[in-house]
Amino acid sequence: MAATSLLSLPSLRLTHRLLVPASSSAPASRSQFQTLAAKKAAVATGTGEGGGGGRGAGGGLLSVLDRAMADEEEYRRARAQVHRKGVEVEGYAIEGVSVGGHETCVTVPSLNVAFDIGRGPLFAVSQDYLFITHAHLDHIGGLPMYIATRGLYNLKPPVVFVPPCIKDDVEDLLQIHRRMSQVDLKVELVALDLGETFEIRNDLVARPFETHHAIPSQGYVIYSVRRKLKKQYAHLKGNQIMKMKQSGAEITDTILYPEVAFTGDTKSDFILDPRNADALRAKVLITEATFLDDQIDVDHAREHGHMHLSEIMEHSQWFRNKAIVLTHFSNRYSLEDIRQAVSKLQSKLSSKVVALTEGFKSDYR
Numbered sequence: 388m389a390a391t392s393l394l395s396l397p398s399l400r401l402t403h404r405l406l407v408p409a410s411s412s413a414p415a416s417r418s419q420f421q422t423l424a425a426k427k428a429a430v431a432t433g434t435g436e437g438g439g440g441g442r443g444a445g446g447g448l449l450s451v452l453d454r455a456m457a458d459e460e461e462y463r464r465a466r467a468q469v470h471r472k473g474v475e476v477e478g479y480a481i482e483g484v485s486v487g488g489h490e491t492c493v494t495v496p497s498l499n500v501a502f503d504i505g506r507g508p509l510f511a512v513s514q515d516y517l518f519i520t521h522a523h524l525d526h527i528g529g530l531p532m533y534i535a536t537r538g539l540y541n542l543k544p545p546v547v548f549v550p551p552c553i554k555d556d557v558e559d560l561l562q563i564h565r566r567m568s569q570v571d572l573k574v575e576l577v578a579l580d581l582g583e584t585f586e587i588r589n590d591l592v593a594r595p596f597e598t599h600h601a602i603p604s605q606g607y608v609i610y611s612v613r614r615k616l617k618k619q620y621a622h623l624k625g626n627q628i629m630k631m632k633q634s635g636a637e638i639t640d641t642i643l644y645p646e647v648a649f650t651g652d653t654k655s656d657f658i659l660d661p662r663n664a665d666a667l668r669a670k671v672l673i674t675e676a677t678f679l680d681d682q683i684d685v686d687h688a689r690e691h692g693h694m695h696l697s698e699i700m701e702h703s704q705w706f707r708n709k710a711i712v713l714t715h716f717s718n719r720y721s722l723e724d725i726r727q728a729v730s731k732l733q734s735k736l737s738s739k740v741v742a743l744t745e746g747f748k749s750d751y752r
Contacts, residue, residue, distance in 0.1 A: 474741045476710035477670050479647060482510055484745045485714035487677045491526050493714065493743065495647055498591065498609055502649040507532030516587055517547045520651025521604035531564040534572045544573035548585065551578035552603050581605065592643065596663045598653035601692030606650040608665050614639040645669035652715065654689050655698040658705050668707040675715035679728040696728055703735040710739040722749035
C-alpha cells in the first residue's frame with residue numbers, strides 16, 4: 388500500500404517539516420548582534436585585530452569579517468538544530484514529539500505508520516496505520532481526533548492496533564465520542580496480541596513484543612518481507628528457475644528482516660527478555676530514556692515504569708541496532724541537557740544514537 392502524503396491533501400497546510408535547514412532569516416540573539424556590531428565597529432575605527440588598522444594592515448578587514456561570518460554561521464547551525472522536527476537514520480525519516488507525561492507520537496512516513504497518537508498532531512493524520520502501546524492519555528488521548536480528522540479530509544478509515552486487554556475500552560471510548568459529536572468515527576480497530584503478525588502490505592508486516600510499564604503495554608516491530616531462493620535451487624540457471632516457478636513450485640523462502648522497533652514506555656526489563664531479540668536487532672530502535680541524571684535515580688524510574696539512561700549504558704552490549712532514537716525525556720530537561728547525556732551514551736554503544744527533541748526548550752530560542 389502506497390504511503391499517503393500530507394502534500395496530497397488539498398485542504399491541509401504542511402506545518403511540520405522533517406528537517407528545517409538553517410535560514411538566513413533566522414533571528415539572532417541579542418548577544419550575537421552585539422558581537423557582530425562590536426567587530427564591525429572595530430573594523431570601522433581601525434582598532435580590530437590585525438594591528439595596523441584599516442584596509443592596508445595585512446588583511447585585517449578580511450580577517451575580522453571572516454571571523455564574524457564564521458560566528459554567524461555557527462549560530463545559524465545551532466538554530467537549525469533547535470528547529471529540527473525529526474531525525475533521519477538508516478534511510479528512515481522519523482518525525483514526532485515525545486515529552487514524558489505530556490505527549491508522545493512518532494511517525495515513520497515511508498512505512499505509513501504512526502506509533503502512539505499523543506494529542507492527535509496533524510503530522511500523524513496522513514499515516515494509515517497507528518500502533519498504540521498503552522492507554523495512558525499522553526499516548527492515546529488524541530485517538531478520536533486522529534480518526535475524525537482523517538474523516539474530515541476524506542481519507543480512508545485508519546487501521547488502529549491496540550493491546551487486546553484495552554480493545555473493548557477503546558471501542559467504548561469511541562462510542563461515547565460518536566454519541567456526543569454525532570460523527571461516525573470510522574476505524575478498523577485491531578487487537579494485536581503477542582505472537583500474532585499483521586500484514587501491512589505484501590512486503591511489510593508488524594508484530595508486537597512485550598514491554599514492562601506501570602500498566603499493560605506492548606511495543607511493535609515492523610519487518611520487511613523478502614524472498615530468497617532456497618538453497619537446494621542455488622545451482623540452477625535462470626531459465627531452469629523460471630520453469631520451476633511457472634510450474635507452481637515453491638522455490639523461495641520468506642525471510643523477515645526487522646526494520647523499525649518502537650517500545651513506548653517501558654522499564655529496562657524488555658532488554659533482557661530473549662523473546663524481544665528482534666527489537667534489539669532491528670535496523671532502528673525507538674525507545675525511551677525518561678530520566679538522564681543523578682537527580683532521579685534508577686529505583687524511581689523503575690517504580691514509575693520507565694528507564695534511566697544509566698540502564699541503557701549498563702545493558703549496552705545487548706543492542707545490535709544500527710541506530711537508536713531516544714524519546715520520552717522528562718520535561719525537566721533542556722535541549723542542552725539531553726544532548727550532553729546522549730553524547731555520553733554514544734561512547735558506550737556501537738549504534739548511532741540520536742535524540743528526538745521536538746518540544747524541548749533551548750538557550751537558542
